[in-house]
Amino acid sequence: MYKISIPVMNANLKRCDRERILKELKRFDAERVFLALDTYETNIKKRKAAMEELCDNCRFFKEQGLQVGAWIWTFWVKNNQTFRNMRSIKGTEIGEFMCPTDENFAKFATDYVEEIARCGVDIIQFDDDFRYGFLSDSAACLCDGHVAAINRITGEASSWEEISHHVTHGGKNKFRDAFLKANGDSMRSFAAALRRAVDRVDPHIRISLCTCLSTWDLDGTDARELATILAGDTKPLLRLIGAPYWAVKGNWGNALQDVIELERMESAWTKNDSIEIMAEGDAYPRPRTLCPAAYLEGFDTAIRASGCTDGILKYGIDYWSNADYETGYARFHEHNRAVYSKIDQMFRGKNPCGIRVYESMKKIGDMVMPTKVNKEIDIESLFFSKAARTLAYNSIPTTYEGEGICGIVFDENARNLSLDVLSNGLIIDIAAAEILTERGIDVGIETIGEATGGQCERFIDDNNHILTGGATAYDIKLKDSAEILSDIDTPKGVLPMSYRYENADGNRFLVLNINTRSNADNALKHYERSRQYAEQIPWLSGQKLPAYVYGNPALYMQCKHDNAALAVGLWNFFADPVLSPAVQLDGEYSSITCINCSGYIDKDRVILSDIPPFGFVAFEVKQRKALSPGTN
DSSP: OEEEEEEEEEGHHHHHHHHHHHHHHHHHOOEEEEEEEEEESSSSHHHHHHHHHHHHHHHHHHTTTTTTEEESSSSTTTOOOOSSSSTTTSSSSSEEEEEEOOOHHHHHHHHHHHHHHTTTOOOEOTTTTTTTTTTSSSSSSOOOHHHHHHHHHHHHHHOOOHHHHHHSSSSSSSHHHHHHHHHHHHHHHHHHHHHHHHHTOOOOEEEEEEEEEETTTTTSSHHHHHHHHHHSSSSEEOOHHHHHHHHHHHHGGOOOHHHHHHHHHHHHHHHOSEOOOOOOOOOOOOOOTTSSSHHHHHHHHHHHHHHHHEEOOOOOOOSSTTTTOHHHHHHHEEEEEEHHHHHHHTTTEEEEESSSEEOOOOOGOOOOBSSSSSSSSOSGGGGGGGHHHHHHTTTTTTSSSSSSSSSSEEEEGTOOOOOGGGGGOOEHHHHHHHHHHHHHHHOOOEEEEEOOOOOOETTTTTTTEEEEETTOOEEEETTTTTTTEEEEETTTTEEEEEEEEEOOOOOOEEEESSSSTTSOHHHHHHHHHHHHHHHHHHHHHSOSSSOOEEEEETTEEEEEEEESEEEEEEEEEESOOOOOOEESSSOOOSSSEEESSSSSTTTTTTEEOOTTTTOEEEEEEEEEOOOOOOOO
């Protein structure tokens, strides 16, 4: 059952009228409400008032049959004059964010949380700052407490500057290992202390974790582990990271399909029925004038179709305004209620199918900095999957489990990739090619020279030229049997931009000579790249994509199947309508059922009615016909 939870601001509830807030919650079919407390209140009088409000609001909503959570920031203390701040690996004091290695802060926080527990809440949830990374100019933490902990682990007497250098240079080393361990130990210790504090009040109260970008690796632990520690004897509960509002603001270069893929990736890392997972349906800062409901509903319907979570934390009520001010999110939820049911019927019980995206949860410990390809120091942005981004934009369905139709692996994800997956064919970038070559895998490259670039990538089969937008290529020399698919005119001459290659072991690769870490969007997101993926997959693995549609920017696709049927979802995350899309299937089918559109089968294609901007449609085809001998 897809459970809906809604956050509201605890301090504003009475001013905004709790009864009207309750009506809005019911419009969302909410089963849980989270009462947001903002940051720790250090003023004794204000703290007492906040707790009294929490107790009263908790009682009110529980009497209405709702589960109630209290939601508070983890390490954020405003106007701090008492506790030790975190410090980034560049030496920057991270103002207002306290380090849990400070025992005085840990005592203050656990006492505070114990007081919250006494208000009768069912859940205590910690906000997005349960982390060290992405709070400042670089990773953290190298405060005095962490430096001391790292030196105890290494047996050295290193300064923070020396530790910082070792963390960000070279390959795996004892200083980086110690940095990750010290971070992880302090997070685990703090989580355990919080659990003990709540247990003193009621061991049945659940503690929830909002995962963050660095929670999965850079902080030396992972969300699954922290959620389990926080849970104690209750069922672990966590909220994933990746929000619809990121796409409105372009945070970290994410489009809406990218944050959906992020949540699918995290869910695959967390695959465990013992953990309850919520999607981050955040429309911050919530009036539709700033974040349209179309983004939230596109996200919600895609998450529902994927089946990757147990529900959503749906931020549909404005924290600050009256309850009847911004009701649009609720109206669109009500409007789509019948669609939610149809999505559940069509997609539930089926397994995702498409290209397997190989994204390792743990990369930092073994990462090499710099490499011949990637000379910049970068230990934070690798959380964002450039492999998933190029597929999602280009209407290529993905999966994060099993072998898939074939595989795709970019950058540092190739360092610990199981070599067993090579037999199914791989799409790789030049960084992954460098790593696999170092691991003894022949990917068709004899030498990798210096970085360069040019204006246009030329696709050889149709002599089409595509602007690269400043993407970086490399002066590579290929083996004779490599087949160049596209090239680029550079100051170093005409160089391969993409090629395919089969090695002596029968492993097949589609290789992109592109540095995918920076300025690569124009080279990864266009119709020719989309066509190249679709056309080369049968050569790579002997299989076809379950479904594919050409020529529509940001037309996001998900595919799921079982023994009887194939379900295809299409989300048009673009300003133009998609006119009469023709969806190519992996074979011929005999029957079709549609959601939000009309469609008919034309041999091995489905022709659909138009998809409006930010519209969602889906169809299910059944009774796949047998293929003719010799076809894929």
